[in-house]
Amino acid sequence: MKLDFRTQKWIRYGEIAIVVILLAFALLTYRELDALRKHPVALPMYEFDVSGGADPSGTVTTRGTWIAEGGIPEPIQTTTIQCRYATMHCVESTAAVVMVSGKGLLEATSTQFDIERWDDKQISAKPLAQRCLTRTLVLQLNEKRARSHITPNPDAQNCKEERDRNLELVTGYRVKG
Secondary structure, rough: OOOOHHHHHHHHHHHHHHHHHHHHHHHHHHHHHHHHHHOEEEEOEEEEEEEOHHHHHHHEEEEEEEEEEEOOOOOEEEEEEEEEEEEEEEEEEEEEEEOOOOEEEEEEEEEEEEEEEEOOOOOEEOEOOOOOOEEEEEEEEEOOOOEEEEEEEOOOOOOOOOOEEEEEOOOOOOOOO
16 A cells, blocks of 8 residues: 555654654753763751650751861761660761772761760760771750761771861762762
């Protein structure tokens, strides 16, 4: 069956329209992938929630990105800290992107701090001595701020060279590539 010239012409227009639509979708997909390559990670907003205060049911939960004093970011990471008055512990859970052979690898860690003091103004954790460094953790309840201080252990062997750092948990930032 042979189609007349007019029908063939409209079929060609339809084919051209489909190709143009597919090209538009291909361009949108390319732009989205390119944007993901430039900004691979979006970190969450800062949160600080106090419930129950300094009584047995008290909990404090905060979430954000550790950033060094002076605005220097730590590795691409997000951290959640949950403190419970009943157990007198704070648990810090961190997911960080570490670079291995030029590729980003997601690494998760969990650290438990023993609470030294919990009152209406702040939670202070006992210093946590690790092999290469010592960390302290302070949550200021009135100001809704989380801070940590890192001190290298001078006697530690086979550790990368570290310096004293003061960190603050802040709103995550969009990573620029």
